[in-house]
Amino acid sequence: DGGxxxxxxxxxxxxxxxxxxxCEQNLNHDAMYWYRQDPGQxxxxxxxxxxxxxxxxxxxxxxxxxxxxxxxxxxxxxxxxQKNPTAFYLCASSRDRLAGGTNTGELFFGEGSRLTVL
Amino acid sequence: GENVEQHPSTLSxxxxxxxxxxxxxxxxxxxxxxxxxxxxxxxxxxxxxxxSNVGEKKDQRIxxxxxKTAKHFSLHITETQPEDSAVYFCAARGGSTLGRLYxxxxxxxxxxx
Numbered sequence: 001d002g003g004x005x006x007x008x009x010x011x012x013x014x015x016x017x018x019x020x021x022x023c024e025q026n027l028n029h030d031a032m033y034w035y036r037q038d039p040g041q042x043x044x045x046x047x048x049x050x051x052x053x054x055x056x057x058x059x060x061x062x063x064x065x066x067x068x069x070x071x072x073x074x075x076x077x078x079x080x081x082q083k084n085p086t087a088f089y090l091c092a093s094s095r096d097r098l099a100g101g102t103n104t105g106e107l108f109f110g111e112g113s114r115l116t117v118l
Numbered sequence: 119g120e121n122v123e124q125h126p127s128t129l130s131x132x133x134x135x136x137x138x139x140x141x142x143x144x145x146x147x148x149x150x151x152x153x154x155x156x157x158x159x160x161x162x163x164x165x166x167x168x169x170s171n172v173g174e175k176k177d178q179r180i181x182x183x184x185x186k187t188a189k190h191f192s193l194h195i196t197e198t199q200p201e202d203s204a205v206y207f208c209a210a211r212g213g214s215t216l217g218r219l220y221x222x223x224x225x226x227x228x229x230x231x
Contacts, residue, residue, distance in 0.1 A: 003121035033218070040127065042207060043162070058218070059119075090161065105150060105211055106220065109161040 003027050006091050013078075013085075013117055019051035021076045021113045023091035030095065032074035037088040038058060046089075049074055061075045073075065078115060121147040132223050132230055139225045141208035142190045150211040151184060151191045152219070157203035157204045165206075168192070188192025198229045 004025040013019045023032065024032075034046040045058030049068040063082025068074055078085045092107040121144040125174050131137050143151075152167035168175045168182045168191065175182050179198075184191040195202055209219040 035221075040223060041125075043221040045218060048218055105219070106152065106164050106167070107154075109160075109163070113160050 002091055004091060004108055004110040005112050006089075008113060009111065010064060011113060011115045013115065015117055016080045018077055018079050019085075019115065021078070021089055021115070023074045023076065023110060024072055025074075025093045025108075026072065027093055027095070027108060028071070029093035029108070030071070032057075032068065033092040033094075034064070034074070034076045035090045037090055037093065037112075038105075041089065043090065046076065085115055086117045087115060089115060120148055120210055120220040122208060122210050122220045122222045124208050124225060126225060127223065127224045128228075130228045130230065133198060133200060135198055137195045137198050137202070137207055137227055137229075139193045139208070139227070140190060140193070141210075141222050142180075142188075143210040143220075144189065145176050145187075145210070145212050146189065148210040148212055151182070151183060152209050153193050154207045154209065154221075156207065162207060177231060195227075198227075200231050201230045209222045 006081045007022045021099050033048040035043040043059050043063050046064050047058055047066040049055035052071050055066050065077045090112045091110040094105050095108050124141045149170040153164040153165050155165045156162040166177050166180050166182050168184050179196045183230045205224045207223040207224050211219050
């Protein structure tokens, strides 16, 4: 099904290399998010963006960078500074960007990208 | 920021039994509480949610209850089926931070036939 697309699905990288994960949505959503999922850790927020050309750090932003040049796209770069980058990365979007809005703020997730550092 | 705690981390039930997953939150201004289900190898998907002005919400075999005074909310699944087996995440939307959700660590539910 369409909506939010992540690529690649699987990615291998050597230590010391940067890698960029792609996230594209065609839902016309304002807000986009990157989460990291590790077993037993739940969904931890890396970065989020509520509007084009603006983004905020989440709870575990160190070693990651993002950009939001277009409404549809929110790529995540995992830099060599990230000490433990092997994980499952989920991108999500939501329609609203204001907590007081009438929208529920439901998150729509992509299928995820699994990054393995060799 | 908000802190969401979820229990238990694993839950096994027999098919047909009920399952209950509980979450607590810290920010009394939080106003929106969704539950997501993630089947193995798939993306999380919203299954039910509740706003702070409602105490209970039902959707077929699934219900969510909210106790604002105690700052906890629960997911109830009745007549469980093997296809209910998945990881369930609770979340809360903090009242002071625009838009973002704070997730619990997840509950692995296994329903045995």
